[in-house]
Amino acid sequence: MKRFATRLALAVLFVLAAYAGWKWGDVVFPRLETAIGIGDTEESAAPELVTPEAADLAREKIEAFRESEDALELRLKAFEVSSLLRYSVPGVLPRGVVEPTVKMDGDRIELMAGVIPSALPEFPDLGGITGAIVPDTVSVSASGSLLPFGEQGSMLLLSEIVVGGIPIPSSAFPEILAALGRKDEQGLPASAILAPAFKEIRSAYIEGGELVLVRA
Structure with missing residues (x-):
């Protein structure tokens, strides 16, 4: 069961790593190879706000920020990041990770998702009893802080x-x-x-329940 729990935790951490850019690639940050970011208010985490339309608007905000020479930072709310993750980055989430939801409170981030063990790649063999002891979907959450780390990034x-x-x-x-x-x-x-800095984004952090991307 230790390997099983570790595999599920890894799935969530891949989501965290993908959250604001490491795995978004050309979908959200064209021409960028690496990035980082992760979003709370109860309102921002409301399921009715996480929509394909919200994802499209968030992508437009990101593009406008990248093209602007004046804006020093971009702030994204939890529902915007959740919408991007669900609807604008196909293929980023590990197979078997469903309906990720993000909450941010102050400088804290919590990511919750459902994980389907049978759909995870390289799921450990539990002696043929997986179906008997593992539910169809397991709830997984990870929490922490996204903080600046000197000149190296976040x-x-x-x-x-x-x-x-x-x-x-x-x-x-x-x-x-x-x-x-x-x-x-x-x-x-x-x-x-x-999360290393790169040519267009110096760092990312969470403040006031929002994801803040800082221009290089």
Whole structure:
């Protein structure tokens, strides 16, 4: 079951990594190879606000920000980022991860999603009893902070991962992040992963319940 829980946690972390750009590629940030970002108010997380139309409008905001020479930062609400994730980035979510929802409160981010174990690639063999002990869909959530990290970009600092209502020990976070390609950096906590800066976005962070992208 340890491998099973780790696999589910990895799926959620791939969503987190994809959240504001690492995996969006040309869909949202054309010509950019890497980015980072992740969004709370109860209103912003309301399901009725997460729509394809909201995704289109958010993409237009991002394009306008990229083309503007005056705007120093762009702020996105949780429902905008959730809409982008659900409707504007096909192929980004790992197969088996459904209906991601983001909440932001202050400088905190929480991502919740449903995970279908049988649909996950390379799902561990549990001796043929997976169907008997694993539900069709497992609720998974991960929370933490997205913070500036000097001139290098931003860091995603994890504080909690919960799988099916069971918290994953924080001692497992470094192993999970290592599987995501985490590299040691001076001053980078073991439970954090670096989101490097790039030519158009210097850093990203969460403030006042919004995702803030800062121009380079």
